[in-house]
Structures are given as structure tokens and as C-alpha cells.
Amino acid sequence: MIDILIVGAGPAGMSAAVNSVTRGKTTRIFSNSENYLSRAEKINNYLGFYNITGKELMNRFREHAKAMNIKIEDGKVVNILPMGESFMVNINGKIEEAKKVILAMGSSRVKELNREIDLLGKGISYCATCDGMLYRGKKAIVWDQSKDSAEEANYLNSIGVIVTFISKKPHPENLDKHITYINGTISEIIGNDKVQGVAEKKKNIPADAVFILRDAVAPATLVEGLKINGNFIEVNRNMETSIKGIYAAGDITGKPLQLSKAVGEGLIAAQHAALQIDKVKEN
Amino acid sequence: MAEKITYVNSTEDFDNLIAKEKLVLVDFWAVWCAPCRMIAPVIEKLADQYSEKITVAKVDVDKHQELSIRYGIQSIPTVILFKDGKIAAKEIGVKPLISFTKLLDSHIA
Numbered sequence A: 001m002i003d004i005l006i007v008g009a010g011p012a013g014m015s016a017a018v019n020s021v022t023r024g025k026t027t028r029i030f031s032n033s034e035n036y037l038s039r040a041e042k043i044n045n046y047l048g049f050y051n052i053t054g055k056e057l058m059n060r061f062r063e064h065a066k067a068m069n070i071k072i073e074d075g076k077v078v079n080i081l082p083m084g085e086s087f088m089v090n091i092n093g094k095i096e097e098a099k100k101v102i103l104a105m106g107s108s109r110v111k112e113l114n115r116e117i118d119l120l121g122k123g124i125s126y127c128a129t130c131d132g133m134l135y136r137g138k139k140a141i142v143w144d145q146s147k148d149s150a151e152e153a154n155y156l157n158s159i160g161v162i163v164t165f166i167s168k169k170p171h172p173e174n175l176d177k178h179i180t181y182i183n184g185t186i187s188e189i190i191g192n193d194k195v196q197g198v199a200e201k202k203k204n205i206p207a208d209a210v211f212i213l214r215d216a217v218a219p220a221t222l223v224e225g226l227k228i229n230g231n232f233i234e235v236n237r238n239m240e241t242s243i244k245g246i247y248a249a250g251d252i253t254g255k256p257l258q259l260s261k262a263v264g265e266g267l268i269a270a271q272h273a274a275l276q277i278d279k280v281k282e283n
Numbered sequence B: 001m002a003e004k005i006t007y008v009n010s011t012e013d014f015d016n017l018i019a020k021e022k023l024v025l026v027d028f029w030a031v032w033c034a035p036c037r038m039i040a041p042v043i044e045k046l047a048d049q050y051s052e053k054i055t056v057a058k059v060d061v062d063k064h065q066e067l068s069i070r071y072g073i074q075s076i077p078t079v080i081l082f083k084d085g086k087i088a089a090k091e092i093g094v095k096p097l098i099s100f101t102k103l104l105d106s107h108i109a
Helices: A011-022 A054-067 A128-135 A149-158 A259-282 B011-020 B034-049 B065-070 B097-108
Strands: A002-007 A027-031 A072-074 A077-082 A087-091 A094-103 A139-145 A162-167 A180-183 A186-190 A197-200 A203-206 A209-214 A246-248 B005-007 B023-029 B055-060 B078-083 B086-092
Touching (some): A002 A011, A002 A087, A002 A259, A011 A027, A011 A054, A011 A094, A077 B034, A087 B034, A094 A259, A094 B034, A128 A139, A128 B034, A139 A149, A139 A197, A149 A209, A246 A259, B011 B023, B011 B055, B011 B065, B023 B034, B034 B055, B078 B097
Parallel strands (some): A002 A027, A002 A094, A027 A072, A162 A180
Antiparallel strands (some): A077 A087, B023 B078, B078 B086
């Protein structure tokens, strides 16, 4: 079992990883998307690094992590299940077990579609490898919202799902030729008790399932009972969420959405989590 | 623990089971389903904890498509509580133990 599993490799997640390793805890860190920081043109309020670019600072963070043998693994967390003393974490359909979990996926810019939450599990899915097999021989729409969408669409196609790929981006080169590609976006999901299709511009496309593949799953759907305030996860001074053993750090906990805060929160979360693990060992 | 779980072998089996037992908790799952593996220990715990009060069963949706179509299984794990042969409650997705104990307690009381 892993001591501390970290989701997200931005400043908060990396800071948490560094501090977790420093405290002698087995640590794994997963990330699925490009970091927001690396797109910042200039950063003038991070102490000691006047006028640095986001990209350069991010590279330094990565070098720091690398020097401490921290490897950032590719993966998106789909859901988390508290098991009493530990957590089971579903990462793209692979289950990992950890004593503590730190959520550091950044501020959620996820805007859920009308009816999306109501129809979750009734044709709406966030994970192709989790639910794909149920739709063999049926029609599914893959809504491209992240870099791995084409691969997931190909997976669905390979197991016998009839796939339509809707994307704002140009036709991906690696998309299987049997997959229908539509350049556009979904405005609405159609269906009362279960998914019947989607509205794309003014056209309706019938489907049995819609796979919404964003960079991150909305925090509220990650784990049952996680307290959310607006788009942010509620935490206490120890960065612990409403679920004991699950921490949140960085932009995901709310404003100010700033680098120094994220780094500080990552440290607090990791140190508190490490302390709790040590306490259990002593008893 | 696991011997307290009934593995459904046929539609007929299943129909007999929900007709005979007052409360049956059914876990619709499949071998390839990772979230199902997550809740498997939760289901086992329930079977143990409520062994006197309810029957816990598992239906492999790949082997029993007729049942998964009948109950409109769109995502797994889906856990359905049958009371007197009828659907009393349905939980979709990965849920902690307490969600199920709350649900069962409300139906047993």
C-alpha cells in the first residue's frame, strides 16, 4: 500500500510530493494534464524568482522532484472509495490503495452540462475503460475534452462500440477510421431516465451513452460525501477535507489562486498526512 | 465471508431468489470493471454484517445480459435492493459502506 497518493502535479501537488518524500513516506503522484502555471507568461510574486516565466519555474519544480526520485505518472483519477483506514483509488481503471490522498488538481473549470449529473450512470460516463463494455454493439458519443480522448475513443471502437467523436479540435490523426468524427460541441444531453442522445448545434444525435472525457473529474463526483463550496473543496487548517484522510491543496481549495499559497498548502497537507500515518504506527 | 454471497447462475435462479427472500441486495458487476473490484469488499462486509437479515447476491452482467437489460443497468457497479421481489432502492457507482448500511437499516426497520 502507498502511504500518500497525490492527484495533480502542479505547484501544490509537487510541493506535497516533495514534503511527503522528505518525511519518509512512500509517495506516488499522478497527473493528466498540462499545468496552468507552465502557461503563465511572467511571475512576479513568487519569492526569490523575480520575473521568471511560468514554463521555466515549472521546469525547475520538475527538476527538483526528479532529483528526489519523484516520478510523475500519467493518469486521471475517476473515483475514490474510503475503506476505513485506507482508500481505494481508481486511476483510469487501475486500482491503487493508499493510506492518505491529497487532491491537487487545480481549480475546476468544469462546467457540467444540463442533466449531466442526473444522468451519470444512466448513460453518462467519465471513464471509457470502466463502462465501455456495457455498450458493445451500441452507439456512444465521445466528447473530446482532454488530450487522451482519441485513445479512449479508439479503445471503445476496439471492443465493438459504435463511436461518434465530437471535438472542437481538428480530426485527430490517430483516431480510428471506423469512428465518425464531428467538428463541434455538445450543448445539451437528451434523455429523461437515461441518455437518448445529445444536441450538437441544432442537430440531435441519438446515442445510448455519452463519454465525457475531461482532464479532471469534477470533485463532487470523485468521492461520496466530499463537501464542496461552489467550485472549491472545503478544507480545515490542516488542509483536510470533510473526509478524514483525504486532503486538498492549491487552487482546488479556493482563492487566492496563487502559486505561493498552492506550495504552502501542499506542504501542510503532506506534513499532516505524514504525521497521522506516524501516529498510527506508534499505537 | 464470501460464502455468504449467492452467485446467480441463471435468470430462473434469480427470479426464485427474489421471490423467496424478503430482502435481497444484488450487486451487478463484471470481471473487467475496476470500480466493481473497489466495492467488492464493501459488498462482502455487508453480507457478513447483515447475514441474518438480508440475502446478498451477485450478478455478472456479461453472463446474464437478460437481467441487466431487465433492470436497465447502464453503468456498473449498480447495486439494487429488492424487497418482496420489487426494486426498493438502487445505488449506482462506487459508494462507501455507510451509504449501504444507511439504506439497508432504513428498509429493515
